Amino acid sequence: MNDLIKINNDRIEGYKKAIAELQDDEHFDRKTVFSAMVTESQQYKTELQNKIHEYGGSTEQGTTTSGKLYRAWMDVKSAFAVNDSASVLSACEAGEDAAQKVIDQLLRMKM
Secondary structure: HHHHHHHHHHHHHHHHHHHHHHHOHHHHHHHHHHHHHHHHHHHHHHHHHHHHOOOOOOOOOOOOOHHHHHHHHHHHHHHHHHHHHHHHHHHHHHHHHHHHHHHHHHHHOEE
16 A cells, blocks of 8 residues: 555656646646646545544655656656657656556455
8 A cells, every 4th residue: 555655656656747847827727637637646645644544554645766656756757857748748648557557466466
């Protein structure tokens, strides 16, 4: 479950970065979607933390630094340098795809 917390931390940081990069009002709709993704990730994180504490465990606060998820978020950061809305959106989608693959792998390992 701590791995899932880290994935949600990655999502939170990535979408906050996307919001910061889309500064003009033209991208209000995307900023709204990204804000919703931050809120969703924070809710998932809280639920996971509560469940871990319920079982007597301790939670981690960091982010992941390995595998496809890390590289996908690095791609997101690179896309922000261009300040191109389509690139930012595409990179966020790639980050979500990578996160889903990691989650699927974790679930298969736990079964």
